[in-house]
Amino acid sequence: MKSTQLFKKVFAGSLALASVLAISTTAFAAKTKVADVSQYQGNINWSKASKDLKMTIIRVKHGNAGDSDYRIDTKRNVNANGAAKYGVPFGQYDYAEFDSVADAQKDARQFYALSSTKAKFLVLDNEKRKSGVKSSEQTYVNAWLKTMRSLTNKPLVYYTYESFVTSHKINYSKFDGAWLAKYSSAKPKYTAALWQYTSTGSLSGISGHVDLSKIQNSSTVANWTKSTKATYMSSVKAGQKIRATRGINRYKTANLTGKIAGVKYNTTLTAKTIAKSSGGTYRIQLSDGSYITANKAYVQAE
Incomplete structure (x- = not known):
């Protein structure tokens, strides 16, 4: 009796799995x-x-x-x-x-x-x-x-x-x-x-x-359609020009907290040094002491 019940449970589970796979395959094919x-x-x-x-x-x-x-x-x-x-x-x-x-x-x-x-x-x-x-x-x-x-x-x-x-x-x-x-x-x-x-x-x-x-x-x-990995600028020279390639923000800290102002795309900024967030992500400190992202999807060196 127990073995029969076990067989029924396994069989039912197999049918359920097959049903899910069939639905998934059909959905993918569509x-x-x-x-x-x-x-x-x-x-x-x-x-x-x-x-x-x-x-x-x-x-x-x-x-x-x-x-x-x-x-x-x-x-x-x-x-x-x-x-x-x-x-x-x-x-x-x-x-x-x-x-x-x-x-x-x-x-x-x-x-x-x-x-x-x-x-x-x-x-x-x-x-x-x-x-x-x-x-x-x-x-x-x-x-x-x-x-x-x-x-x-x-x-x-x-x-x-x-x-x-x-x-x-x-x-x-x-x-x-x-x-x-x-x-x-x-x-x-x-x-x-x-x-x-x-x-x-x-x-x-x-x-x-x-x-x-x-x-x-x-x-x-x-x-x-493959995902591309984010890459960051890891060094800058004092006085180097940085162009914002998208709209970004300037912040008070390297953790990008305390928003100061927005920066329009194609704006040129002056770098002071490279910095890191508390999590180790690269940031750019600007000549005025504020911070921006160093993500190359948003900024580029001139």
Whole structure:
């Protein structure tokens, strides 16, 4: 009798485990879609969308300051927070319109400052060539990439249409992969880890159409969504200039307590020495005696 009851308990437990595994596998299998979103998708129900999404790419801005069509995406933070809350890995993209090397550099700095710290990777959306510009589009792409490399160790991805690569002879091999658009049944002829194949897709949690993409190189895309470790500046020279690459705060102590004031991105500060918090984390003491983070995701040495 006891052995029979034990068998029944073990069997019941096995069924329960099998049921859980089956549900988990089914849920994982359902996460097959890759969508890019912006304010044009309205209020996304991320609880529902997360059931479909393997990954998403969120717009941060369109154009550069001074452009007639320039705008910062009103849903960039809402969408980033929604994706993060429901466990959807995400990158963010910068729809850029370059007219000079300096413009490309400025654009990269603003995009980085506006991007979410939770974004796994960052994308240059390079699909529009401004009229009347002098240098090759490649020159501007290179300037954007070089600036971004100085700001972050996150993967940097190149996006455009297949036709744009052909027209402007873009070499994107120095990026950490490419995401190309071609709305047809035939995938792009150029190397791309991600193929945006339609602009009329559908997704749970979104009313209306959404762009959908297919993964062409799973190992490359997997590398985009890996977490990157925080790295810190461990030494500075007295008088050295430090640029804030994001909005940060100045504090009274190395533990970053006693907020003094905010510091806008792209502000240059003067360092005095390196310091450590009580927990051993590097901080930068400024010439006025206040302290800021030494995290390289927020500051860089000039």
